Amino acid sequence: MTGNEQTLPPAAGNAFYRICTMTMCALVIGLSVSLAAIAFVEVVAWMNNALLISPRMRVQFDGSPWLITAATILVPAAGGLFVGVLLTKLSPEKRPLGPVDVLRGVQLAMPLPSARAGLLSTMAAVTSLGFGASVGQYGPLVYLGAMMGSALDRLNLRIPNFAAIAMSCGVAAAISTAFNAPIAGMVFAHEVVLRHYSIQAFAPTTVAAATGYVVANVVFERDALFLVQFAGVQHGYEFVLFGLLGLLAAGVAIGFMRLTLRCADIAVRSSISPVLRPACAGLAVAITALWLPDVMGVGQEALRFATIEGAFQTWELALLVIAKIGLTALCIGFGFAGGVFSPALLIGILFGALCW
Template sequence: MLRFLGLVMLGAIIGAVAALLAVGFVAVVLWLNDLLLISPRSRMMVESPGVLVVATLAVPALGGLVVGLLHRGIPEQRPHTPADVIAAVQTRRGRLPARAGGLSAVSAMVSLGAGASVGQYGPLVHLGATLGSQVARLLRLGRSNDNVTIACGVAAAIATAFNAPLAGILFAHEVVLRHYALRAFAPVAAAALVGHVIATGVLERGALFHVADPALPAPWEFAVFLAIGGVGALLAGAYLHAILGVGRLSQALPVAPALRPALAGALLGLAALWVPDILGIGQETLRFATIFGAYGSGELVVVLLLKLAATALCLGMGFSGGVFSPALVIGTLFGALCGSLVSELTGAPLETFVFYAVCGMVAVTAPVIGAPLTSLLIVFELTGSYALTTAALASVTLASPIAAQLFGRSLFDIQLRQRGLDLSAGRGRALLRNSPVCDHLTRDCVALDPVTRVAEAIGRLSQADHGEGHLVDRRGRYLGCVTLAELEAAREGGDGREAVGRLPLRQRPTLSPDASLWEAMQLLQEVTGEAIAVVDNADGERFLGVVYEASITRAYLRRSDEMRREEHENG
């Protein structure tokens, strides 16, 4: 009980620190936006059009250059994102490097401050997770508790950023932990609550946007909300694939990786001369998109398409930032466009216009982050409107399943799959795929030279109490496997002086040194015997040793038991 209470207290402390870091991060970004003439308010105060043009062109490009240089200090040469947080938790590595986390946070701060069309919530999530990981490392906590402290940092960051503690709790469980163990719930809830209290009560941070009490939608409008969800799923898929496509294209460009963000910044600045709404986080654009008549239908189409293209350009070319904030803007613009079209078709002002904007918002954002429940809770906590949340539920009902079937659970999962970590089959397979089989490699086996006599081989196997031997020539190459029963049969058919290498050898599948425990488990379905040979094919089929079936089975059961205890223990 004391250890559990200590973990809850630790969660509250992490929540407090994460909230202060999140608020400081956002304050620095806003200060940079004003200083560098990126924010709409600062741009309105500039009297010289020439200064504004120069700032629009130069600031994103120079910001991209700084970002590219910062990324050279990260081993992967890229900023770390929530996908790295999910990978650390789901594979039970549970360690997020402080250096990479710090540089990624600074890189995101520069990206957002210089007007890149990226989001702030992804960097805040990673920053909170890195804090939780460092605290766990400092206190030398175990892997399960490490994952809980990471989730605490994530929950506090979301609760602070959105003024939505319930959404923070759910996001940490739904996206990061992917289980709802009671032992994790209390610390995560404490972190989210403390973060929310600090953000609202102490630092007096306001909500993302405010919605007055709207008129209730007619029953037929819920059918439109469902349709918005279906089309929104396709828009979310286009958004995801645009980011991934630009990323692949950037790899083929004859431009050094450190210079790609600068190139993206220059192109962004050119587009922003025409439509400045695409610069930065886009909170003002989001707020105006919820107001009927603030944008015409044509303007909504232009800003939506350019915002989507600008975000794909910035993220794909190496700017550091999140995908959630741009998805909020893109989704709200899409919903507002749907509301405008309905108004034009009906020929009457749309009193429920904000419902369309919010439905479009969740229809795009929920598939992008793979968190439909979190998206709904954000709507409810931001607006306090049950009617708006119910309408958003209608959109999510179609948006998330359609997007998951067509594109994948989320952008994070797609990115991890491209890195070799497939979470589509659940945590169990992901954990086994990231457990190297070489951890269970041993040379405690009978290795036979091909010239060894049958009788001698039988004696060696009997003395070692093994049922099979592995033939390895004098150059260390693996030739095959022979069982004790096969040797006995050969001795009965001759005098036992025949060389083992002359026998018909059993050709079994082998494992490579970088194989995973999951691959070994799959191979056991094809192999009958006591062990599987591990062979380095890159080094002339050099025999490294064997992995016993019993070791593979024990490791699988141990991993399964660890997950079971992590997900079902109460404290």
């Protein structure tokens, strides 16, 4: 017998035991992560409404322009200051956590940062999004799902690769819940987190993703992120235009990534205290939002309107693309907690609408 076989109890070598245990764990992870993800999104939405960040509430208070102006200027900067204190003074990691930490944990078989660091990072992400920072919510949700999945590793079930599979289940459930897309959650967990397709992990991640979808779409009947009405391709030459648009969008994405790294480098080299860096980025968001309020927050309303022909003027689309790229890079580089997927999705849709 090998050393590994000697450390496992007799039941752990039984395939039926492993399948049943992993399935039950996947159900628990899928249910708990889905509820946590829904709570995350709802708290952010509530904060956006309470702090007059959301377009719907800004329209309701249209008769009080001074109140809208004050909220636009003060809220993002105050949120940045709170995030700076939260991460710099209280978090053991001194930075926001995200998908990179999940990849490191899975690929290098390393434990995730402490639960305290994870919870503080999640609180910082909720604050960043709730106070209108130009960041995304899916990066923090991915980490939250992985953190909750990894918590089951403390059960010491003696199943090979349990920690990696549990984290991938949490990620799959988070993506499935956020997008109402169980297949996307499962594929993301395999392609991005595990970096391979595993028979051992396929069933658990599928169960977790399906559970997240059922909770979000069936139990809570949550709306899809956005709906695209596609009338079909009318002419063959449009495929050539699609290809050209893809090349142009790739160039925009590369520029976006490089600018984000550049902003992070500028922040490190600057004399600005780490506590104040997010507040500086929040102030930049606030000043821009006085003229382009759609740059604040995730931008789901702008994302939905961009799919409607004629909702934005050409110059508005161009300004929004430029502002969203610059402000997202600034917010991420200067220490706000959040992801880049939601802003990248919005930038891509706005850029596509601009070109088309």
